[in-house]
Amino acid sequence: MSIQCSLTIAGTDPSGGAGIQADLKTFQELKSYGMSVVTSVVAQNTTGVNAVHHLPAEMIQQQLEAVSADMPIDAFKSGMIADKDMMKVIADWIPQISAPYVMDPVMVAQSGDPLIEAESRAWLREHLVPFASVITPNLPEAEDLLGQQIETTDDMKEAAEQIVTKLGAGAALVKGGHRDGEAVDYLFDGSKIHSYSAERIATNNTHGTGCTYSAAITAYLSRGIDLPRAVEKAKQFVTAAIKHSFDLGKGSGPTNHWAWKEEVKQWKK
Ligand SMILES: Nc1ncnc2c1ncn2[C@@H]1O[C@H](COP(=O)(O)OP(=O)(O)OP(=O)(O)O)[C@@H](O)[C@H]1O
Numbered sequence: 001m002s003i004q005c006s007l008t009i010a011g012t013d014p015s016g017g018a019g020i021q022a023d024l025k026t027f028q029e030l031k032s033y034g035m036s037v038v039t040s041v042v043a044q045n046t047t048g049v050n051a052v053h054h055l056p057a058e059m060i061q062q063q064l065e066a067v068s069a070d071m072p073i074d075a076f077k078s079g080m081i082a083d084k085d086m087m088k089v090i091a092d093w094i095p096q097i098s099a100p101y102v103m104d105p106v107m108v109a110q111s112g113d114p115l116i117e118a119e120s121r122a123w124l125r126e127h128l129v130p131f132a133s134v135i136t137p138n139l140p141e142a143e144d145l146l147g148q149q150i151e152t153t154d155d156m157k158e159a160a161e162q163i164v165t166k167l168g169a170g171a172a173l174v175k176g177g178h179r180d181g182e183a184v185d186y187l188f189d190g191s192k193i194h195s196y197s198a199e200r201i202a203t204n205n206t207h208g209t210g211c212t213y214s215a216a217i218t219a220y221l222s223r224g225i226d227l228p229r230a231v232e233k234a235k236q237f238v239t240a241a242i243k244h245s246f247d248l249g250k251g252s253g254p255t256n257h258w259a260w261k262e263e264v265k266q267w268k269k
């Protein structure tokens with residue numbers, strides 16, 4: 001049986017809603033064989049981050065080599081990459097891989113806890129962003145990358161375009177999860193803007209939405225689906241996951257990675 005493979009390079013979430021755990025659940029749901037390289041072990045749950053242990057960069061390099069020496073990689077994503085040493089080994093490894101790279105430029109957890117060293121952000125922007133086939137910042141992350149405020153929908157579209165033209169990413173998806181009203185995201189694919197809109201769901205259970213969304217894009221790309229369509233399908237996946245999210249934990253609960261199947265049944269009715 002032939003199967004496509006997706007790799008995530010990210011931090012962990014023992015409560016299962018974000019990070020590597022969310023990525024692997026998403027790959028599994030979307031029928032892409034899931035593989036993972038752990039960057040940092042994060043003691044977190046739905047209420048926040050208690051402690052973080054960063055793996056030595058050498059260990060990240062060893063994991064990357066172990067997986068790529070043996071397994072096919074049809075698409076890969078990165079999430080939490082906390083410091084410059086980790087970024088460097090990832091940047092050195094990427095050129096040997098000819099597969100789409102989805103970068104989720106994770107900066108803070110949903111709880112507001114920082115997940116990347118402030119002084120490493122410039123390195124990420126200058127040396128890793130140009131490798132990304134697509135980068136998926138939320139509004140604060142897009143503001144940080146460009147050093148400018150983003151308020152209106154026109155600002156969002158312009159930001160997506162600038163992340164490509166000024167910072168060198170192949171494409172940029174600026175997400176509107178942090179705004180009011182419809183949940184609208186804008187993709188600039190290097191030539192045009194695509195917009196993706198969904199009803200805003202009244203819930204506090206949005207722990208790991210960004211991880212789940214970028215993992216879904218990765219899984220669809222691994223299966224050879226083109227970027228605008230991969231984002232469209234991933235948007236449906238994450239919207240269903242938020243709509244049917246779980247009231248688990250005392251904070252911002254996790255999304256439901258298998259909800260999309262229920263939604264598909266509804267669409268077919
Ligand atoms: N309440 C909501 N209802 C519907 N869609 C939402 C809601 N909140 C976020 N989204 C959508 O979920 C996706 C993830 O976006 P978001 O901006 O929340 O990512 P993020 O901030 O990177 O996530 P994370 O919390 O994992 O850091 C986007 O498509 C966004 O539009």
Ligand SMILES: Cc1ncc(CO)c(N)n1
Pocket residue numbers: 010011012013018019020042044079080106108109110115207208209210211
């Ligand atoms: C490990 C990790 N990556 C990303 C996020 C953002 O949701 C998180 N909370 N934890």
